[in-house]
Amino acid sequence: MSSRRMLLGMQFGNGYGAQVTSWRAPNVDPKNYTDIDAVVRYAQAAERGKIQFLFLPDTPALSSDLTHEAPQMTLDPLLTLAAVARGTSRIGMVATGSTTFIEPYNLARQFKALDVMSHGRAGWNPATTSDPNAAANFGQTIAERPERYGRAHEVIQIVQALWGSWEEDAWIADPTTGIFADPAKVRPVNLGGQYVSSRGPLPIPPSEQGQPVLFSAGGGEYGLTLAGRYASGVIGSTFSIDDARAQRDAAREAAGAAGRDPDEVKFFAGLMPAIAPTVRDAVERRMLLGTNTFPQRVPYLGQMLGLRLDPRQIDEPLTAEQLAAARPSPYDPRAPRAFEVANQGWTLREILGHGVIDYHPTPVGPASVTADHMQEWFEAGAVDGFWVSIDTYEDGIDTFVDEVVPLLQERGLFHEDYEGKTLRDHLGAAPQYGLDPRVSGVGVAH
Numbered sequence: 001m002s003s004r005r006m007l008l009g010m011q012f013g014n015g016y017g018a019q020v021t022s023w024r025a026p027n028v029d030p031k032n033y034t035d036i037d038a039v040v041r042y043a044q045a046a047e048r049g050k051i052q053f054l055f056l057p058d059t060p061a062l063s064s065d066l067t068h069e070a071p072q073m074t075l076d077p078l079l080t081l082a083a084v085a086r087g088t089s090r091i092g093m094v095a096t097g098s099t100t101f102i103e104p105y106n107l108a109r110q111f112k113a114l115d116v117m118s119h120g121r122a123g124w125n126p127a128t129t130s131d132p133n134a135a136a137n138f139g140q141t142i143a144e145r146p147e148r149y150g151r152a153h154e155v156i157q158i159v160q161a162l163w164g165s166w167e168e169d170a171w172i173a174d175p176t177t178g179i180f181a182d183p184a185k186v187r188p189v190n191l192g193g194q195y196v197s198s199r200g201p202l203p204i205p206p207s208e209q210g211q212p213v214l215f216s217a218g219g220g221e222y223g224l225t226l227a228g229r230y231a232s233g234v235i236g237s238t239f240s241i242d243d244a245r246a247q248r249d250a251a252r253e254a255a256g257a258a259g260r261d262p263d264e265v266k267f268f269a270g271l272m273p274a275i276a277p278t279v280r281d282a283v284e285r286r287m288l289l290g291t292n293t294f295p296q297r298v299p300y301l302g303q304m305l306g307l308r309l310d311p312r313q314i315d316e317p318l319t320a321e322q323l324a325a326a327r328p329s330p331y332d333p334r335a336p337r338a339f340e341v342a343n344q345g346w347t348l349r350e351i352l353g354h355g356v357i358d359y360h361p362t363p364v365g366p367a368s369v370t371a372d373h374m375q376e377w378f379e380a381g382a383v384d385g386f387w388v389s390i391d392t393y394e395d396g397i398d399t400f401v402d403e404v405v406p407l408l409q410e411r412g413l414f415h416e417d418y419e420g421k422t423l424r425d426h427l428g429a430a431p432q433y434g435l436d437p438r439v440s441g442v443g444v445a446h
């Protein structure tokens with residue numbers, strides 16, 4: 001076996017977990033949404049597992065059904081990570097920041113501040129926010145993709161230029177000579193395009209990794225071009241090894257087309273493991289979280305199976321006639337797994353307890369089931385690593401760290417410890433300071 005090791009990121013959200021109902025799971029403080037100490041404790045647990053980075057999705061809008069569900073994001077991603085930075089020392093921290101609704105100067109300043117405060121552990125996921133609820137918060141409507149992505153390219157390039165507005169040795173801070181910084185090495189950027197512009201410079205010197213690492217999550221042609229030009233990490237939602245490999249290849253090709261080395265882009269597949277001593281226990285864990293939500297998901301489960309299903313059947317398995325008539329929907333990549341589980345004779349509630357409608361694949365059962373899934377996908381060359389969404393943080397991060405991580409380490413698939421100190425070190429991300437000269441200049445006038 002080669003010495004290639006997988007990289008791991010962890011979804012980091014609202015203080016409860018990746019399921020919208022984890023706020024009411026056993027042993028969880030239902031007020032954790034505003035408890036930064038709990039959030040820091042969870043980050044420390046992930047760091048104990050040598051996870052390379054936390055990744056915080058975000059949309060600047062409140063869109064959940066608050067009656068039963070907690071918002072699926074932190075109070076504020078950067079302020080949360082500022083606190084996490086003080087409670088951790090090695091784990092990388094990637095936050096989502098909207099290119100549609102935030103000015104590049106603000107993005108550049110806040111992410112660079114986090115990078116400096118965390119000693120080079122920050123990353124940015126530039127999101128071309130497409131949620132109308134977010135637009136409404138800024139008195140706007142959602143523009144078509146060409147405009148949103150045109151703006152995103154400009155924003156990213158200006159942000160990177162601002163990050164490079166202090167040369168690496170510009171900050172002298174020598175009390176003997178009285179020189180604080182070399183003004184010849186701190187320069188404005190004077191960049192502007194069709195949508196945004198900025199003069200600069202930033203008031204912030206380089207961090208230990210120079211500047212934050214860029215990520216990308218999402219898809220489509222526009223998203224791929226963005227990822228190919230700027231991202232060191234791409235996070236994808238994918239339900240089969242073949243599709244994951246195709247997504248990874250596409251990201252690598254996009255990087256090549258932008259003049260970069262394809263190895264500079266690492267592809268992460270999402271994963272939402274349900275871990276418990278037995279398959280039955282893992283299904284029970286998820287059914288408890290789904291008490292309120294599963295009944296309303298039964299009709300959609302039916303669509304995935306090509307059947308009309310009634311929520312009143314939720315505690316029954318499919319009948320022989322239903323099984324004979326069932327066909328996995330060609331329109332939902334999760335349908336083959338739902339079909340497979342349905343054929344094992346589980347009730348509808350139990351089928352849903354297998355996570356068949358979750359956003360990412362759900363290995364169900366003891367830690368070895370999750371480790372086997374990860375090993376299979378990794379050794380098939382479909383991924384460089386995984387983005388793991390833990391259902392309930394309070395006990396789930398420890399379970400992943402104490403049970404899955406050691407199995408991956410024993411199998412030689414995951415590192416034993418952090419080899420370096422910065423997020424770039426953890427990812428093997430190429431050094432970069434300021435704009436990448438290989439890809440700069442799109443839509444931004446110098």
Ligand SMILES: Cc1cc2nc3c(=O)[nH]c(=O)nc-3n(C[C@H](O)[C@H](O)[C@H](O)COP(=O)(O)O)c2cc1C
Pocket residue numbers: 056057058059096127128129130145148217218219220222223235236237270
């Ligand atoms: C794993 C994953 C995580 C994502 N996280 C976010 C996020 O936090 N915020 C966001 O605005 N979009 C996020 N997206 C991207 C959106 O789902 C969508 O792909 C993106 O808004 C692109 O849509 P557009 O092409 O219409 O802009 C994520 C996508 C994936 C696959």
